[in-house]
Every structure is written in structure tokens, then in C-alpha cells.
Amino acid sequence: MLPRAWTLGISAVALAAALVLMFTLTNFRLFQFSQVFIYAIALLGLNILTGFNGQISLGHGAFYAVGAYTTAVMIDQWNVPYGWTIPTAGLICLVAGFLFGIPALRLEGLYLALATFALALAVPQILKYFEHWTGGSQGIVLSKPNAPWGLPITPDQWLYLLTLAVLVVLFVAAANLLRGRTGRAIVAIRDNAIAAQSMGVNTALYKSLTFGVSAAYTGVAGALSAVTVAYVAPDSFDVFRSITFLVGIVIGGLASISGAIFGAFFIQFVPNWAQDISKAAPWAIYGVFLIGFMYAMPRGIAGSLRLATARWLRRRAEPSASAGGSRR
Amino acid sequence: MDTLIQQIVSGLATGGIYGSVALALVMIYQATEVVNYAQGEMAMFSTYLAWTLLNAGLPYWVAFFATLAIAFVGGLLLERILIRPVENAPVLTIVIVCIGLLVILNSVAGWVYSYIQKPFPSPFPSKPIQFGNIYFGAHDIGALGVTLVVLAGLYVFFRFTTLGLAMRAAAQNPVSSRLCGIRVGWMLAIGWGLAALVGAVAGMMVAPIVFLDPNMMAGILIYAFASATLGGFTSPGGAVLGGLIVGVVENLVGTYVSFIGTELKLTVALAMILIVLVVRPSGLFGRAAVHRV
Secondary structure, three states: OOOHHHHHHHHHHHHHHHHHHHHHOOHHHHHHHHHHHHHHHHHHHHHHHHHHOOOOOOOHHHHHHHHHHHHHHHHHHHOOOHHHHHHHHHHHHHHHHHHHHHHHOOOOHHHHHHHHHHHHHHHHHHHHHOHHHHOHHHOEEOOOOOOOOOOOOOHHHHHHHHHHHHHHHHHHHHHHHHHOHHHHHHHHHHHOHHHHHHOOOOHHHHHHHHHHHHHHHHHHHHHHHHHHHOEEOHHHHOHHHHHHHHHHHHHHOOOOHHHHHHHHHHHHHHHHHHHHHOOOOHHHHHHHHHHHHHHHOOOHHHHHHHHHHHHHHHHHHHHHHHHHHHHO | OHHHHHHHHHHHHHHHHHHHHHHHHHHHHHHHOOOOOOHHHHHHHHHHHHHHHHHOOOOHHHHHHHHHHHHHHHHHHHHHHHHHHHOOOOHHHHHHHHHHHHHHHHHHHHHHHOOOOEOOOOOOOOOOEEEOOEEEOHHHHHHHHHHHHHHHHHHHHHHHOHHHHHHHHHHHOHHHHHHOOOOHHHHHHHHHHHHHHHHHHHHHHHHHHHOEOOOHHHHHHHHHHHHHHHHOOOOHHHHHHHHHHHHHHHHHHHHHOOOOOOOOHHHHHHHHHHHHHHHOOOOOOOOOOOOOO
16 A cells, blocks of 8 residues: 555646646536536445445435535525535435435345335435426426636536535545445445454444445535536436446545545546447447446456556565565 | 236236346345346347347247347356456445446347337237126236246246255355365356346346336336335245235235326335334344444
8 A cells, every 4th residue: 555645746736736727728628627526426335335334325316416406406596505515415415315225234235236226216206206396297497507606717616616625525535434434334334244243343334434435425415416517317317327426436445535636537427438439320429338347447446556567566566575685 | 806817917917027026136135145137138139139039030939048048148147257257346346336237238128129119929819818797918918827827837936946955055155165175256247147137037027018128127116126125135935925916916006096196106116115124123934134343
């Protein structure tokens, strides 16, 4: 593993690069990158649950939808400023995720995956049913917010900055959460639930809490997406969205914080590239990419990077070690 | 009363199709602990092949059996070529490969055959069958019959043949089976072939009802998941029974509970599954997983 200072250094360089990009990219590219940041938040949420805690969810599209609709309904029905709706969406999803996590305690592996899959399937239909609030299948149209405090930047630049800021805050929070006592408990439950319990970890509480936190991250991402896209409709939250999230964390790397960012880039840009390569069958190209990636990097991008750095660090350490051996 | 019986029978017919796809899922799951998300698309693709054969002028049953043979070989090759390289990778990696296969098959079918819906012939007469004053669709009855024949065939195969025994052994304990001289890798491949075959039957039986198009199996796959979950992923018979239950309940709820109608039909089926799972976490007929500590 890389020393902590290195990780911090790389993060700082990446952040600086992102800030420079804000003034050089076109509005459309800025929008695409905002999407990447939003996906990264959602993927981190799912990764906390699936990668670190070992609970597979195929239903995070549902929490994404709940977050997006919380924001959209609050703005549309009660004229709440969008800044307030984002934490509210996070809170609502935290509670929803925690409550869903309680019955999910009884389920493991495949059965949990299918139960969450059912959740993802049901949400678009339920959204259509409560037409009065959600606008049915028409959805809700919002307006893109301008930059506040008279900042001299375009709305797209502002949204880029906003999503980036939320991303940084949530990533730092997740890193701290996972590094400490709580994080060790979360990972211990994944590795051996019974051993964790006998060490005094309250597995039921931690598992449902992890579900809640994970849902909250995804809900915040959903809320941000409603603000940046300025439109929500039930059909954009279909099952495919949940499956895409799962693809994102596996391609990016399970149980890795940086993996969420790599995965987000993949699910945002690879479908577009596939479209450029073949207009006739873009998804076939996407599928080939998916399978190819899995063959080349069975543990995802972050997993391969981790292996490569471990090898590099060992090679760097080796000459000095052998020199020490010859002296003896 | 007549409507009730009619609805139950047509529910059993669609339930049989859900049950067959569920059975195909369970067969692969038992052998490899992987849910094959591409199962529905494999069935869809086989049905398109059958359509091509029929268009080339072959009689229905010749095309039917030729499709089954192609599907079997296709499933076998898919396992050997696509799944084998990631055999030892984490389960989620294999799941992603299956999802990749799903989008490829869907996209290629749309590219080759276009996304326009095509009618698919039924081998059964179009005239309804009458009992007293109740009418049944001949295709419904026929599809149910074909499904039951396939199930009986599989049961006989797994219960009474050496190959079937070897396959069950390979699924249950790969290491010991290998020590007994069973070629475990090939048993898995044959399992995929058989699952593709069962899927092809389901596809050809459902296509006359829903019409042939590249997305025709998406909804059915979801109901098949529901069926397999309900019956238990460790129980082939349970999966089929689960399919029949889901089919009948879906029909009855859609007909009799007015505020649900057709819009929330799927939601009700899913709620049912959630309830079953919370009460019986491994399905109605599944074995509870026992872990050694």
C-alpha cells in the first residue's frame, strides 16, 4: 500500500487538475464531468455497502430515484431552495436505507441481491402511481440554477464546482469513516460475521447502519443529478440504472475508494465511445468492453493499480534489502 | 366462476414459462453459484434462430428440434469460451461478464433482425378448446404441456442417467467428483447447454403470446427471478412451482383487485417475494445455507 502522504499528494494533484479543467472545458464537457462526479458519489455509496460490507445490492437505483425525486418535488411543490433539498434527500435516504436494511439482515448474497433488485423494479412503477406529486410518466421539469453570490461563472461551471465540492466532502468523510473503528467493524462483518460478533461488534446495527449510509450517499447523488439535469422522470430510474451502478463498482474495483472514481468514468464515457465506434450496435461494443475489462482486470481498475503499486514498491525495496543481506 | 378458472389456466400457462426460465437459472446457479443474467437474452436469441429456420421453409417441429440442438451447443460454447477464463474470479466479476453477454446478445439481435416486432407461429390450433361453457386458448394448454414434458425429461435425465448423476455430483462437490474421474469443467459446460435448451423452449412457447422482439424476455426474466426466489434457488422443482404460483397470482390480482390493475401488477408480485424472503429467507422449498464455522 502507498504511504499516506503519497495518497494525499495524488488526491491534491487530481483536485487541482479538476479545478483547472473547470475554466478550460466547454459547457457540454463540464456537464459530462459533473455527471461523472455524481456517479462517483453514488458508486462510493454502493461500494461501502457491497465492497466493504459484503452486502450485494442491485437496488441502488431506487435510492438514487428517491433522492432525485425528493429534490424535484421539494423544489416543484414548495419552492424550497435547491441547496436545502440535497441534505434532505440524503437524510430521507439514510432513514429509508436503514429501514430497508433491517429486513435485509435476514438475507444474504443472492437473496439479498434479488430483494434489492425487486426494490429497483418497483420504484419507477410506484413513482408513476403517485402522479399528483411526481407528474406521472411526464416527470418534473426544473430550471438550472445560476451561480450564487454573483460569482462570474456560467451555470454549468457552478454545477461542476458544486458537485466537485460535495464529492470531495463525501469522499473525505467516507475515507475517515472506513479507516477508523467503524470501518474495521464494517469490513470485519464482511470477512467473518460470526467472528466479528464474538469480538463484540453489533452486527445487526452495523449492517443496517451501513445500508443507511450507503443509501444516503446514493440519495445525495440522485439529488445532485436532479439539479444538474434539471429533469426527473420515472423511466430514467429503471433497473438498468442499478445494474450500471454495480458494473461501475466492479469495473472500478470493489472495496476501494478511488475505484468509485474510475468506475464513474467508465459508466459515463464508455457507452459514448461505443456509440462512436458503431452506430448500429453500440451496446454490443459496450458488452465487449465490459467482458474485456473483466478478463484483463478481474479485480477492477483499482485492484490492478493496487497490485501494480505493490509490485513497484517491492522492487524499489529489494535492492536495499539484498545489499543489507550481502553485508552480513 | 368461469372467469376464475379461465384466469387460473392462462396463469398456469404463463407461469409454466416463468418456471422454465427459472429452472434454467437454478440449473446454472446450483452448478456454479452464479445467476446467469443473460439467460433471457439467450432464449430470445434462440427464438430468433428458430424464426430464421421457419422462414427458410422448415416445418415447425423440425425447426423446433434444430433450434434446441443449436441452443444446446451454443450454451456449451458460451461456457467454454466466455465463462471459463473467469471461473476462479470473484462472483461479481462473473456476474458482470454475464451482463456483458446480455447487452451483446440484445444489441446483436436488434442489429441483425431489427427492433420491429415479428409474429411467431404457434404449433397449436388457433381455435379455443371448450369445456362446458369455459374456453381455453389452445396455445396456453399446449405451452403448459410442452413445459411439463421438458420438466419430466430433465427429471428423468438427472435422476436415472449416469451423466445426470455425474452432473449432480460435480455441482455438489467438485473436488471429490474430480477425484472420481468426473470432468467437472465439462459437466458445467453441459449444464449451460441444457439451461440454454430449456430457455429456448420457453422462448419459442412465449413468442406467439408476446411477439418476437429483442426485448421480449426482459419482463419474463424478472418474473423468472421472482419464481426462482419464491421457490428457492436450491430447488429445481420449487423454481417451477414458484413460476406457476407467480403466474396465477399475477393474473388473479390483475383481474380482481381493481386499484392494482395492470399498472402495479409487477409491484405486487415483488412485494410478495419480499414478504416470502423475510419469512423464509431461502424461499419456500430451498435449503437454508448452513455454514461451517
